[in-house]
Amino acid sequence: MTALRKWLFAGLLVLVPLIVTLWVLDWVVGTLDQTLNILPTSWRPDAWLGVHVPGLGVLFALVIVLSIGALASNIIGNKLVHWWHALLHRIPVVRSIYSGVKQVSDTLFSEKGNAFRKxxxxxxxxxxxxxxxxxxxxxxxxxxxxxxxxxxxxxxxxxxxxxxxxxxxxxxxxxxxxxxxxxxxxxxxxxxxxxxxxxxxxxxxxxxxxxxxxxxxxxxxxxxxx
Known part of the structure; x- marks a missing residue:
């Protein structure tokens, strides 16, 4: 019984972190794959490949984020971002939610911020x-x-x-x-x-x-x- 108990706990120590990690990755990949739904049906990879390939939505989401980041980094894109922020701040209900979320995101992700740096x-x-x-x-x-x-x-x-x-x-x-x-x-x-x-x-x-x-x-x- 002692050996069985030891093997049981040793197996759990190996499997539990692996299962949780795979479950989280599956959830992340499945969620990001939904970004492909913004494309027209005929443009989706499933339509012209004939088979669903998990993970393509992750690449598509990464391309979108990088593209928006590159656009917001130049002068024209920066002006468009400021115009978009000003527009959202004029909408009564959206203004409260958007401003709060933006302050938190600026604090966490801005290179000039010091949140969680120490x-x-x-x-x-x-x-x-x-x-x-x-x-x-x-x-x-x-x-x-x-x-x-x-x-x-x-x-x-x-x-x-x-x-x-x-x-x-x-x-x-x-x-x-x-x-x-x-x-x-x-x-x-x-x-x-x-x-x-x-x-x-x-x-x-x-x-x-x-x-x-x-x-x-x-x-x-x-x-x-x-």
């Missing part, structure tokens, strides 16, 4: 308890004035940071907090390494495949089980 070590949810967070920016205007005017530990000279504290193992949920810069420690690990560390709940250590102490303890526990 991994930080912060004390959360209270002093003496540490966790990994990501720098998203810095407060400005009245918000910064109010933070610096708070009595107690804050001073007018204090610099504050906007920080996102993710939850684990699902980092898409979390908390947005404002912290003093001197209370945040910048980590040498990359954002990808920090995300892997968070998703694995500390099992996969940055720079290594797995926490050696945890692995050693798990192996010892398995060997001693009756």
């Amino acid at each position: 991994a930080l070590l912060v004390q959360w949810p209270h002093e003496g308890m540490w966790t990994i967070a990501f720098l998203t920016g810095s407060p400005q205007g009245d918000l910064l004035d109010q933070l610096q005017a708070r009595p107690g530990s804050a001073t007018p000279e204090d610099e504050f940071l906007s920080v996102y504290v993710p939850t684990t193992p699902n980092p898409t949920g979390g908390y947005f907090v404002l912290l003093r810069a001197r209370d945040c420690v910048e980590l040498a690990m990359s954002v990808d390494e920090a995300l892997t560390y968070i998703v694995s709940m500390g099992v996969i250590v940055p720079g290594g495949s797995r926490n050696p102490k945890i692995q050693l303890a798990a192996d010892s526990a398995t060997e001693t089980q009756p």
Whole structure:
């Protein structure tokens, strides 16, 4: 029974990541393949190939994105983009949704932005308890004035940071907090390494495949089980 239990967990460790990865890839490819539906029926690859080839929609979507990016990078395309933004901002309901989504996308994907560019070590949810967070920016205007005017530990000279504290193992949920810069420690690990560390709940250590102490303890526990 001990050997069967060990083989079962070893098999799950191999198959579960593979199955989840294949499922996500299948969903992404299937979703992007739907972009071919914008083409006339006679132009679709299925019509002139006579067979459905998965993944062609991915290439088609990539071509569209690159083409729009190239168009928006020149002077004429930039003017068209500004005209399009101005038009959408004049539509009452669309304006609220579009402006909010655009601000988030500009923060995340703009080369000038600093969102999720640094991994930080912060004390959360209270002093003496540490966790990994990501720098998203810095407060400005009245918000910064109010933070610096708070009595107690804050001073007018204090610099504050906007920080996102993710939850684990699902980092898409979390908390947005404002912290003093001197209370945040910048980590040498990359954002990808920090995300892997968070998703694995500390099992996969940055720079290594797995926490050696945890692995050693798990192996010892398995060997001693009756």
